[in-house]
Amino acid sequence: MMRRSKGRSAGLQASTYRHKGRPGFSTFMLDLLPSSTFQPSPPWGRGWPAAGVFFSRGGSGEGVSSPHGELNPLTPGPSPPRGRGENVQAASRPKGRHYANVSQRLAVVLVGFAVFSSGCRRRPAPPKAYAAFVVNKQSSTLAEVNLAKFRVLATVAVAARPERVLVRPQREELWVVSASGEISVVEFPGLRVVRKLRIGEGARDLAFSPHGQRAFILEPAKGQIVFIDSENYKETTRLNLGTPLTDLALTPDGNTLVASSSATNRLFFVNADRQKVLGSVEVGKAPGPMVILPNSSKVFVSDREEAAISAADLTTQQLLSNIEIGIRPGALVLKPDGGELFIFENEGTSMVIVDTDQDNVEQNYPTGHKPVAGVFQQNPLVLYIANAGDGSVMALDVQNRTLLAAVHLGIEPRAMALTPDQRFLVVADTAASTLAVLQTNPATLLTTFPVGADPADVVVPGWVLQ
Numbered sequence: 001m002m003r004r005s006k007g008r009s010a011g012l013q014a015s016t017y018r019h020k021g022r023p024g025f026s027t028f029m030l031d032l033l034p035s036s037t038f039q040p041s042p043p044w045g046r047g048w049p050a051a052g053v054f055f056s057r058g059g060s061g062e063g064v065s066s067p068h069g070e071l072n073p074l075t076p077g078p079s080p081p082r083g084r085g086e087n088v089q090a091a092s093r094p095k096g097r098h099y100a101n102v103s104q105r106l107a108v109v110l111v112g113f114a115v116f117s118s119g120c121r122r123r124p125a126p127p128k129a130y131a132a133f134v135v136n137k138q139s140s141t142l143a144e145v146n147l148a149k150f151r152v153l154a155t156v157a158v159a160a161r162p163e164r165v166l167v168r169p170q171r172e173e174l175w176v177v178s179a180s181g182e183i184s185v186v187e188f189p190g191l192r193v194v195r196k197l198r199i200g201e202g203a204r205d206l207a208f209s210p211h212g213q214r215a216f217i218l219e220p221a222k223g224q225i226v227f228i229d230s231e232n233y234k235e236t237t238r239l240n241l242g243t244p245l246t247d248l249a250l251t252p253d254g255n256t257l258v259a260s261s262s263a264t265n266r267l268f269f270v271n272a273d274r275q276k277v278l279g280s281v282e283v284g285k286a287p288g289p290m291v292i293l294p295n296s297s298k299v300f301v302s303d304r305e306e307a308a309i310s311a312a313d314l315t316t317q318q319l320l321s322n323i324e325i326g327i328r329p330g331a332l333v334l335k336p337d338g339g340e341l342f343i344f345e346n347e348g349t350s351m352v353i354v355d356t357d358q359d360n361v362e363q364n365y366p367t368g369h370k371p372v373a374g375v376f377q378q379n380p381l382v383l384y385i386a387n388a389g390d391g392s393v394m395a396l397d398v399q400n401r402t403l404l405a406a407v408h409l410g411i412e413p414r415a416m417a418l419t420p421d422q423r424f425l426v427v428a429d430t431a432a433s434t435l436a437v438l439q440t441n442p443a444t445l446l447t448t449f450p451v452g453a454d455p456a457d458v459v460v461p462g463w464v465l466q
Helices: 102-120
Strands: 003-006 048-050 053-055 131-136 141-146 151-157 162-167 173-178 182-187 192-198 204-208 214-219 224-229 234-240 247-250 256-261 266-271 276-282 287-292 298-303 308-313 319-324 329-334 340-345 350-355 360-366 371-378 381-387 392-397 402-408 413-418 424-429 434-439 444-450 455-459
Touching: 131 162, 141 162, 151 192, 151 444, 162 204, 173 204, 204 247, 214 247, 247 287, 256 287, 266 287, 287 329, 298 329, 308 329, 319 360, 329 371, 340 371, 371 413, 381 413, 392 413, 402 444, 424 455, 434 455
Parallel strands: 003 319, 162 455, 413 455
Antiparallel strands: 048 053, 131 141, 131 455, 141 151, 162 173, 173 182, 182 192, 204 214, 214 224, 224 234, 247 256, 256 266, 266 276, 287 298, 298 308, 308 319, 329 340, 340 350, 350 360, 371 381, 381 392, 392 402, 413 424, 424 434, 434 444
């Protein structure tokens, strides 16, 4: 029986200021940080170090007032009280002797120790020579990047308007999906197109079977799921569902395909082996992106034209619940163990966290402007969120619900990937046409560099360059 659940009010308020140099950039998380973390800034730039993040107005030296009202680094505070023995009058000193200020001596010792210890501190090891691959939509290219040297090694032309790049499991192959309706198969090393598969205009949502021997993709306008023999690089069949389709997802066990249709407000369930429709179920309005639990038992779908998501059982193909979340849902990001679902607000500034076992809202949490993508680091468990509206990436301690960092890195970050060792995060910035590289733990921007016009997606397969 379907049940309708309402989210509990557990929201947190965010504090925002507008950056003078970059309209729309905001330090949106200040109220999440304890007041004790706000301190006067060092002399080389006013702001606040907060949970590992230094907030200031774009390095201009201007501070912003603490939301708790204790400090304003633009206004000098009173001089510190003088300690005993300081500024002793000359008349009270024995003639010919000089009494050094004890506190000054201590300060010199502490400064010397700090300089010595900082000089001896080991710097983090640079990234391994992992190869990252970026698809550039406007220039219709795939770029190969050396992450140890922070530069593009090579580019190859692919089909027009590429949007996604996926690694074929157990193969050194990259499959690039283009909005023009073609898949470009690129081999590594060598970075050359070895196959082209024509699917149809608007092809999207490529998915591979667990061992990479089969692939599945939508031709949305015609309402077709296309089945591909990956070993022989050829289409085997097309299943027509009789209505335009929106999104496609494959269960982790590789047995069931789920297709959403905004035109009919339904989910369709298809047996991937027999290429047969198992059933369908009506969900909320305009179903779109989906995620499936790791045990392949349940699917969650964004109901994009209402403030809700829906959950359906994959065994019975029945609707389990329609969960009211209070925001228009956008992208969905599932915690690695499947226990919680993070739903980003479409064109908004927040996300909702849902318990996937009970189908209940746990919390509403503020984000940056227009959160569009998320990726999990597993040890420690940190969620990185790309905010396309303000050019930032935020890092959230998932267990403690604590903001660890908010790093401004460009204009419109839209795709992210972690290196296999999870020590570095790469971020594709669509508007800036750059790739940013961040160190994790804590999140720190290392560099940005151009990769091509309008980068849309990035992957780091774990292949090490020689």
